[in-house]
Amino acid sequence: MxxxxxxxxxxxxxxxxxxxxxxxxxxxxxxxxxxxxxxxxxxxxxxxxxxxxxxxxxxxxxxxxxxxxxxxxxxxxxxxxxxxxxxxxxxxxxxxxxxxxxxxxxxxxxxxxxxxxxxxxxxxxxxxxxxxxxxxxxxxxxxxxxxxxxxxxxxxxxxxxxxxxxxxGTFGIVYANKQRLADAGITAAPTTWEDFIADLEKVKAKHPANGGVTIGFKAPTTGLEWFMQPMAYGMLGPDRFHALWGKDKSSNFSSPAGAQVLETYGQVTPYWMPGTQSLDIDAADLAFAQGKSTFDIGGTFTLAFLAQNGFDAGNVVTFPVPAPAGGAVKNLSLAPxxxxxxxxxxxxxxxxxxxxxxxxxxxxxxxxxxxxxxxxxxxxxLGADPAAAVGPALGAMIKAFGSGPSAYNPGDTSYRPNAYDGTPVASTLMDYTPLKKKSAAETGAEMTKQIDSYWTKQ
CATH class of the missing domain: 3.40.190.10 (Periplasmic binding protein-like II)
Structure with missing residues (x-):
């Protein structure tokens, strides 16, 4: 993308x-x-x-x-x-x-x-x-x-x-409107997927018209690579995560593990901002900057764009896409x-x-x-307390950086077929969420079929 x-x-x-x-x-x-x-x-x-x-x-x-x-x-x-x-x-x-x-x-x-x-x-x-x-x-x-x-x-x-x-920088950073979080009684960034979904529910209840999540789905891989994949990596750990793109049907997207990932990701479905599936990345970020949504999924680079378009950087809370509480990776980080x-x-x-x-x-x-x-x-x-040097929003993103097996690395493509094209796979994922055209099982089967087709081109 x-x-x-x-x-x-x-x-x-x-x-x-x-x-x-x-x-x-x-x-x-x-x-x-x-x-x-x-x-x-x-x-x-x-x-x-x-x-x-x-x-x-x-x-x-x-x-x-x-x-x-x-x-x-x-x-x-x-x-x-x-x-x-x-x-x-x-x-x-x-x-x-x-x-x-x-x-x-x-x-x-x-x-x-x-x-x-x-x-x-x-x-x-x-x-x-x-x-x-x-x-x-x-x-x-x-x-x-x-x-x-x-x-x-x-x-x-x-x-x-x-x-x-x-x-x-890296992808997989969630931006949240600090004031709206406070309005909903939320005083700290979520550290687990379950807490994140609970926060979405609280904010949506307090701000039903603009409490949702946006992402630039017009580039479909944003949902797959920036949002679902970090969560899935934290849930499964590196080996089982990589296996989702493998040939073994006992561990790919059509497997129970694949279904678990998709069903967990699907928990965000009720909270998408209406129309986000038609927005490109800039338009999705602008929707957040203009107050049309309360959460925005992007990367570390998103903050400067938001500020350029009138959003007060002091009114943002940033945190990495979190892993489920019972996930294989206990301290999920993001590789810069x-x-x-x-x-x-x-x-x-x-x-x-x-x-x-x-x-x-x-x-x-x-x-x-x-x-x-x-x-x-x-x-x-910048040391153990980067926020002291660059402020809380950037500091929180830097604190999310890591390396090794506990870090999701979006640059690692070694586990995917050489001919892999993420756009068709991500478009299928969109049929599940936000579009609700397919079930998790149907989505997993179709994603597997697409990935298998790339393996045949090796």
Missing amino acids: THERRAWRPALAVLVALALGATTTACGGDSDGSSSGKTLVMWTFKQSHVKALQQVAEGFTKETGISVKVEAYGPDDAYVTKVQAAAQTKNLPDLFEVHTNGDDLAFGAAGLLTDLAKDVDDAWLNNYLPQVRQDGGVTDEYYKKSLAQDAKTKGIQLGQRFSVPLTV FTLTGMSVSSTTKNRAGAIQWLKYLAKADVSATFAKEALDIPPTD
Whole structure:
């Protein structure tokens, strides 16, 4: 599924590679876009990051004497067009904000970025959360993908690094209207699925017209991947969760375990906001921001969008999709991944200054300042009490991060068939909830049939 406020849209990688692939040899000359001397020019596709970057750049200038000029070009398509044009006219900036493991690799393959592998040492990496330290680098996985005949990252080399983390996050975050929770007598975020359903019932009773839940079902995989899957992972544990996508009918979606997952997920059915099945992700988030719903399912990236559209970030309670009380995972957490990173242009006239800027952004206090202004989660370790550094909403999301078997990792697709397409499977799930066209058993059987068809294409 695609979304501008998530990690990367593969279609853009195609556009970038096609447009830039022929420009590799043309990018070695002088660049009017990049600066010289004591000023760096940085491009970003996120308007919400401009003020935050400018704020921390003031401290960087005081420390180094180097100023940073931040320019935003959005949305994503416009950003790619801007980079295409600049590459062809040798007018690239010194620095880019990039979608990590996406346009950083495409830009790198096209020769537009500096390889940072020799610059980013262990001392630098240790500033970041362990889960995201390799992000932006060419791992074995990404190198193997680049060898495919139609790869859009052809030419990248194992061990290269084309970005370092700037913002991190994950899916499976529930947003709730704090005031409406209080109206219903709810003073703390739920920690179990049962408590969550009970809270939905209380709020709906207090606010029957707008007490429901919304999600961007027009992109069907939001319901499956952002909502049901974290709950199912907590209920079953990693092995039994992975088996839902397997070939064994005793453990896949048509099994008793699959039925249990679907029936538990179905408990949310009475609480969907009317019409949420027709909303895209932005429209669903806007419905929450405008008070048409009390709960919104999204990711860590959703908070900035809500604030941009008038919702008071101080009136939000955030918590991860919870697991059932009797689930296999007792302390369910969410594995973070890098959303956006920072890259250095291959044509910059001040490479050393650009590297200094990236290192400065990796400082915990600097990244916390950036995060508070941008309402995005930083990649650095903010200690045991992140809320003290970035506020309660972001702090609660950071506290939900984890690693290992107790962490649901949306980036792990190793258990699914290579040809798997989540959209048809998620559309079938929608027929169960919110549309109520199929029973849990019928839904499980159809999902199994679809998944089996992908296994036959292996």
